[in-house]
Amino acid sequence: MFDRLDDILVRFEEIMEELNNPYVVEDQTKFRRLMKEQTDLAPIVEAYKEYKGARQDAEDSLAMLESENDEEMREMLKEELASAKERIEELEKELKILLLPKDPNDDKNVIVEIRAGAGGDEAALFSAELYRMYSRFAERNRWKVEMISVNESGIGGMKEVIFMISGHGAYSKLKYESGVHRVQRVPATESGGRIHTSTSTVAIMPEAEEVDVQIDMNDCKFDVFRASGNGGQCVNTTDSAVRLTHIPTGIVISCQDEKSQLKNKDKALKVLRSRLYDLELAKKQNAEAEERRSQIGTGDRSEKIRTYNFPQGRVTEHRIKLTLYKIDSIMDGDLYEIIDSLIAADQAAKLSSLQEI
Incomplete structure (x- = not known):
């Protein structure tokens, strides 16, 4: 799943670069196609970036917890770690749903x-x-x-x-x-x-x-x-x-x-x-x-x-x-x-x- 998400992230960045190209803007057919692809990928990219941020927060909290001796600080770090882990689980579920095959008719009248x-x-x-x-x-x-x-x-x-x-x-x-x-x-x-x-x-x-x-x-x-x-x-x-x-x-x-x-x-x-x-x-x-x-x-x-x-x-x-x-x-x-x-x-x-x- 994460290999696929990395590929989507790369593709999203490529689309953003293409949309900034003035030659692409002049080609309205290609521009509309890229805009639609960007709109479809944006929710996945946003959720994946948030997931990566939550993973980083969890790793940082765990690293600080291992070196921290103050009990009050340890309790605070434990809370942050638990919160980050909970958010990671939520985002994993959300990403699985976002990656489900989309019905090609969903946008139709x-x-x-x-x-x-x-x-x-x-x-x-x-x-x-x-x-x-x-x-x-x-x-x-x-x-x-x-x-x-x-x-x-x-x-x-x-x-x-x-x-x-x-x-x-x-x-x-x-x-x-x-x-x-x-x-x-x-x-x-x-x-x-x-x-x-x-x-x-x-x-x-x-x-x-x-x-x-x-x-x-x-x-x-x-x-x-x-x-x-x-x-x-x-x-x-x-x-x-x-x-x-x-x-x-x-x-x-x-x-x-x-x-x-x-x-x-x-x-x-x-x-x-x-x-x-x-x-x-x-x-x-x-x-x-x-x-x-x-x-x-x-x-x-x-x-x-x-x-x-x-x-x-x-x-x-x-x-x-x-x-x-x-x-x-x-x-x-x-x-x-x-x-x-x-x-x-x-x-x-x-x-x-x-x-x-």
Whole structure:
């Protein structure tokens, strides 16, 4: 590990030298690539330098302790040595996590698909609340939310909603949200006061660039139709909505949020590209079965991952057996404790897997 850290330190210093070269600044492509590499390496370099400083502090305290006779000074040096050793252990753990292979999609924007499952109108209402929850989480992180497509129910619910969240690290935070979300509560339509259980399915996909997925337009069939629903003055009067069918996979995407047919077509292609990319990721993860078992579930849409119990005010994350009694703040987008716990559990599983090899 330390040989690798020394190599990273050398590489970081090389990058800093290159960035100070005026010829590199003139080459914007190379400059951006170096800046990204520097940003990726900076946390590792900072932690490693602190680690080396802590090691030096421990060695200095130990050397002084061996030659010191004054009891009061010895006690002080022992405390400094214990503190340095504790910090060394903490930094070793931190460095192991920082050196874990990084998911190449972590910095990407995400396309989120929420679909009502079992529960009829109540499931559609819950899907709308999940949409608001993720929108609020995006706001807290200063990310942008862009609607792509929505199929609303008559009572304010959403049978299906597709939207994009754009922002640095969006996928790294939200990738653990894929799966079945279950809600337990008394629906507004229930007169007898009985608790119902409904579900919604969430799919989180990294936004795929054209370089990630090449789409053969001969494999795509486009149909245009008149949009329906609350879309503004022009939406319902022109054939602006687009239905895209990808013939090889049978994937069908409808977009009608924009007034422009061309913009709806672009959005539909964006969703298709991400879905095809997501399918390739799933194939790769299934092929790497051993690695897949060592990670927190990310992408199995049949997996029940979380329960929102409104009468008890609790949210239970089943994959890591975490229960929080703050359902109101979670539904308002305060997902940090859940997401941070999932990331920590995933990192611990990966570290454990590496140690077994």
